[in-house]
Amino acid sequence: MERKLEPKHFAALIAFTVLALSPIIWLFLVSLRPVEWLYKFPPPLWVKPTAEHYVLAIKDLNILKSIGNSLIIAAATLGVNFFVAIPAAYVLGKIRLRYTGAIMLGILATQMIPGMAALVPLFEIARYLGLIDTRMGVSLILAARTTPLTIWILKGFFEKIPQDIIESAQVDGLRSVQIIYRIILPLAWPGIIAAGLFVFMMSWIEFLVPLTLLFEPSKMPFTVALYQVVGDPLSGTNYGALFAASVLGSLPVITLFLMFQRYFVQGLTAGAVKG
């Protein structure tokens, strides 16, 4: 359907973007600022930029290596999460079990204590399973933490898919696994992208679980690397380097989002509901 572009709408979009982006632009400007300019008042909007913080982040903090670790951890988390959550959401949303309501509530209940409170027991479990100091251990814990959300999101999107599409696929002799991959997933793209992005971002910015589980510096994700090298961030050490590393750390997220966004925009428009 065509809508004409209304100025009011566009103004609202600009307002939203400015609100979201201006602190990040400030972070970026500060990351380009020499140390001696960090504590000036009033803070100048523009200072001749320097790459010193980026050089420090890349050379001394070895931030690119730890961004690589973050990518491994986030990708593995997402893989485990989807592997576990997609079939569960399918039976809960489309096939239905006798206790669907109770199961959904139970799944939600696992999210109800602070992640911090679970750290000590999680460490014990990881030790028992031989997962200490492994990135896989971090990913499994983060996958367990994010799976309930994915199940809840996908169940809602799967439910929306008309039952007759699935029934006619069953008549055509498709097995459940084929139905999931050929019919359900392509029709639930916005939900899958949203859920996937949440899982990715949540594992991307996670700090406590890897800090607790990992010891080997070469395995650390960039959130931990930041903390370790910058030192106690509250004592006002070099936050220019911290910001520079954060800018670098956000680039993969932006890139991935721009790459996958076209699937997000693809709604239930693929001809699913016409018949």
Added chain:
Amino acid sequence: MNSVANHLSKLISRKYLYLLPAVLLLGTFAVYPVFQALWMSFTDMELLREEFNWVGIENFKRLFNDPRFYTSLKATLWFVGGSVLLQYLMGMAGALILHNLRIKSVKYFRAAIILPFAFSELVVGILWLRILDSEFGIANAMIQLFGGSAQAWLYDWAMPAAILVNVWWGTTFSLLLFEAALKSIPEEWYESGRVDGGGRWYLFRHITLPSLKYVTFLDLVYITLFTINTFGILFVLTFGGPSHQTEVLGLFMWKQAFRDYSMGYGSTISVVLFAINIVLAVSYLKLFGRGVLVEERY
């Protein structure tokens, strides 16, 4: 005997196999810690100490007689209430704007708007600590530029500032969730609504909102849980101050368990948080009806 076996095989029919991976993963890494916390709340366990005693409900008695607990409860109420309400409203508004704008460049705007969530709570906290700094912060510089007077944001305005930062960071979640859901509403529904002569507000009330019921429930429950259970931003921004005004329960728990090493008492706070979360989730469920758990089929 045979009927029992029959019943069992029916119960463990193949469809339950699809749940098995989730049960294994959550059972190992998510269920056990909840029970562990429950168990620890009845002990005087300390971090870095081997021996401990069973103390029954002593920790709970201590908690309910601790004035700091009530201060913390109040802070939690404000922080969570404010954050959830604003994130819901901003998320919904943003989703409607992004969904309805059919211009090519909207994807860059969307990428920009969701960006705050790509930064960890630690970095978000430090960034805003700098922005709101009463001496060196850009916020005060801007205000003075326009003739206002400088404020001690993290002192006199600690709670509103904390809520604002949290909303800035967390709205991404509601926004993307709502936009994804908006994209799954069949266009035909709107067309038939328009045929009936409905205006824009009518369509929103009678088609959009009802279609978003499930996702609205999901969004509210989740942002409530997230906001109650995480405190990274507050940790950096105010550390609970001034005088415990922004010491939400999660932060209170952290201070007891990890700073003062009282794991037992800290676990008690987690268990109380767990109970509060259940009460809240059930209230939302009452509000939205059982249909969000198992969709009615017509």
